[in-house]
Amino acid sequence: MFSSRPQTWTTTTRTAGEPAPPVPSTAAPEAVRLSLYRRMVEMRGFEKRASELFLQGLVKGTSHLGLGQEAVAAAFGEAMRPDDYTFATYRGHNHTLARGVPMMPVMAELMGRESGLMAGKGGSMHLTSVQHGMMGSYAIIGAHLTIANGAAWSAKVRGTDQVTVCFFGDGATNIGAFHEALNLAAVWKLPVVFVCENNLWMEYTPIGSVTAVRQPAADRASAYNLPPALVDGNDADAMYAIATSSIAGARAGNGPSLIEALTYRHGGHSRADPAQYRSDAEVREWLERDPLSRYRLRLVAEGVSSEELVRIEAEAQSKIDEATAQAQASAEPPASLVEKDVFADGGATWRR
Amino acid sequence: MxxxxxxxxxxxxxxxxxxxxxxxxxxxxxxxxxxxxxxxxxxxxxxxxxxxxxxxxxxxxxxxxxxxxxxxxxxxxxxxxxxxxxxxxxxxxxxxxxxxxxxxxxxxxxxxxxxxxxxxxxxxxxxxxxxxxxxxxxxxxxxxxxxxxxxxxxxxxxxxxxxxxxxxxxxxxxxxxxxxxxxEEGEIIDELGRAALVRQGRDVTIVALAAMVPRALAAADVLATEGIDATVIDLRSLVPLDVTTIASSVVATGHLVTVEENPRLCGWGAEVASIVAEECLFDLDGPIVRVTTPHVPLPAAEALEDVAIPSPARVVEGVRRALG
Missing domain, CATH: 3.40.50.970 (Thiamin diphosphate (ThDP)-binding fold, Pyr/PP domains)
Structure with missing residues (x-):
């Protein structure tokens, strides 16, 4: 029932227990690698804090954590130019932080405070910061791939060389919008990079059990005349390498690319999900391939001083503590916001 | 021109x-x-x-x-x-x-x-x-x-x-x-949310949209031969909705008929009727009448489609009901 495996592999995948791969010969400069590490540490700490705040009743509603998937967002955040565009999903905290959006307004948005990124009007699933090129987190599966095309098209028409990067999960590859978007991007040769974070689970269902091909994104690439690209999404160096090359290709006018990054979410789909459908062995296997601890080991093995890494970790922790305290201290949004900004005149008036 | x-x-x-x-x-x-x-x-x-x-x-x-x-x-x-x-x-x-x-x-x-x-x-x-x-x-x-x-x-x-x-x-x-x-020649820029008074009359306010506007006007011509003088408002825009123009006409005529191509339930006329009922009830001298497509998917055959879509004759009949 599976199609043949992709012809070209950007990097091979490994099973649990295998040693960390050799450092790619094109390893990025140390400053970049330290920045990747810092980004991942901050994302990890932020998501853990968000989870704690939920348990304390300070974060309401739902949220979808990116614990375990940090390498993908960190690598693209590092590789993107400030004027490039990000389109992310409801699991978008990492991708938002990756664009340099400060932690405080993101934390405050999760907590429903007036100082939140959208003053509490969007919530966890809709994080947006246009000034940072973070063009939105979208909560209807697949739709934002078509919207990302629009931003890429606009850059092309306006004659800028901005690149659009669009993240989505494995589940999105089975909805119509994915296919409409990939086809249009290919036909119009748009400067857009589509990044599938394949975490093996479509909400509560194994992606393999509901998908006609083995690799939900990579095996579909040929349908849009794109080369398949399957990459270890838990390897920050490999992710950075492919982020850099795919963005450069888009910027040079070579059209879209489709990347499938293999990764794993440490927790459930959302707050409501204890993820008991996964076997202990599978979870254990993937925790051993955790992108953060793996990268730390590699950096130390490569000669980065532990003190440097400890310093980065401590700085991240104090940033998170500070953001939490500030968010918690801020006010709830005023009732006047309910009827604000439906229309461009700032209000909600539908009659005259 | x-x-x-x-x-x-x-x-x-x-x-x-x-x-x-x-x-x-x-x-x-x-x-x-x-x-x-x-x-x-x-x-x-x-x-x-x-x-x-x-x-x-x-x-x-x-x-x-x-x-x-x-x-x-x-x-x-x-x-x-x-x-x-x-x-x-x-x-x-x-x-x-x-x-x-x-x-x-x-x-x-x-x-x-x-x-x-x-x-x-x-x-x-x-x-x-x-x-x-x-x-x-x-x-x-x-x-x-x-x-x-x-x-x-x-x-x-x-x-x-x-x-x-x-x-x-x-x-x-x-x-x-x-x-x-x-x-007309030159630049024409309208304001969204401003209805047009396409016929001014004393006896009844007919509110219509798009293809229902010429049908409402045709109905008004028939009504005129019976001595009923109708106002016809072309809404032009549903959002923003020109409540001011509708309400001031209803205050003057005392009667409201909406002509909608939407199927009956939750057609735009329901919102207009609701607003007028809430804000101008005591200016009304009779029931608000909605002339709509019946609550059906549209049939293809000419003879059937013509029955389904509001016709000038149905508008005339609606106005007679509104006037009692």
Whole structure:
């Protein structure tokens, strides 16, 4: 029932227990690698804090954590130019932080405070910061791939060389919008990079059990005349390498690319999900391939001083503590916001 | 003053806006090389080139997604959805994404875009190519809803829609494309949300939209022979809704009849009736009457479609009921 495996592999995948791969010969400069590490540490700490705040009743509603998937967002955040565009999903905290959006307004948005990124009007699933090129987190599966095309098209028409990067999960590859978007991007040769974070689970269902091909994104690439690209999404160096090359290709006018990054979410789909459908062995296997601890080991093995890494970790922790305290201290949004900004005149008036 | 068809008015309006503003782009199925299936965009590709007049695959979500992403990053797209029935295929983009982006982002995102679509019955296309769905759009907070009844208004309202900072759903009535009307020379820019008083009378207020406007006027002519003097209001826009014009007319006449092509339940006339009942009840001298399509999918055969869609005769009958 599976199609043949992709012809070209950007990097091979490994099973649990295998040693960390050799450092790619094109390893990025140390400053970049330290920045990747810092980004991942901050994302990890932020998501853990968000989870704690939920348990304390300070974060309401739902949220979808990116614990375990940090390498993908960190690598693209590092590789993107400030004027490039990000389109992310409801699991978008990492991708938002990756664009340099400060932690405080993101934390405050999760907590429903007036100082939140959208003053509490969007919530966890809709994080947006246009000034940072973070063009939105979208909560209807697949739709934002078509919207990302629009931003890429606009850059092309306006004659800028901005690149659009669009993240989505494995589940999105089975909805119509994915296919409409990939086809249009290919036909119009748009400067857009589509990044599938394949975490093996479509909400509560194994992606393999509901998908006609083995690799939900990579095996579909040929349908849009794109080369398949399957990459270890838990390897920050490999992710950075492919982020850099795919963005450069888009910027040079070579059209879209489709990347499938293999990764794993440490927790459930959302707050409501204890993820008991996964076997202990599978979870254990993937925790051993955790992108953060793996990268730390590699950096130390490569000669980065532990003190440097400890310093980065401590700085991240104090940033998170500070953001939490500030968010918690801020006010709830005023009732006047309910009827604000439906229309461009700032209000909600539908009659005259 | 020049006489032109409703379909030519569409191309004229788009061309005027594209000449004025280089950020205006136009995309849709068959809109470029083919000039549109209703021939409403003939000549635009030749005039503006394939960078700005863009043919798309049959992929309505991709079309509206492209329009949205372009609008949030500096362009002013006009997207065509060939038949308004097809809005159901891409309603996620309309209802969940485009309409809500400004609100959800606390005003960070602005979407100056227009979705043009051919709406309504009269050409015997059956249940999936003839619906009037402007009431679907009216229910969604965050989009403006416009529907012109004559060539002049196509030009003035489309110009206003393109220049508007909010997303506008622009319903062109497919049975009106061949109709002709005078369009004055020079720039015409209407204000969205301003109804037109197309006939002034003392006895009853008839509120209509798009293809129902000429039918309401025809009914008014019949009523005049019976000594009933009707006001006919062409709403032109459902959002914003010109309550001021409706209410002041109802206060003067004491009677309200709405003429809608929507199926009965939750057609736009229900909202108008509800507002008038709430705000002008004591100015009314009789029941509000809604003349609508019955609550059915539309049939294809000429004889059946003509029965389903409000006719001048049904409007006349509705007015008689309203007047008691």
């Amino acid at each position: 020049a006489e032109m068809t409703y379909r030519d008015a569409v191309a004229v309006a788009i061309a005027k806006e594209m000449e004025r503003d280089p950020t205006v782009v136009f995309l849709g199925e068959d809109v470029g090389a083919a000039g549109g299936v209703f021939k409403a965009s003939v000549g635009l590709l030749e005039k503006f080139g394939p960078e700005r007049i863009v043919d798309t695959p049959i992929a309505e979500e991709a079309i509206l997604g492209a329009a949205m992403g372009a609008a949030m990053t500096g362009l002013r797209p006009i997207a065509e959805i060939m038949f308004s029935d097809f809005l159901a295929v891409c309603w996620d983009l309309v209802a969940n994404e485009i309409a809500k982006a400004r609100y959800m982002t606390n005003g960070q995102v602005s979407l100056p875009l227009v979705i043009r679509t051919s709406n309504g019955a009269g050409v015997r296309f059956g249940a999936q190519h003839s619906q009037s769905v402007e009431n679907w759009a009216m229910m969604i907070p965050g989009i403006k809803v416009v529907a012109p009844s004559m060539p002049r208004d196509v030009v003035g309202l489309l110009a206003a829609a393109v220049r508007d900072p909010d997303p506008v759903l622009f319903f062109e009535h497919k049975s009106l494309y061949a109709t002709k009307g005078d369009v």
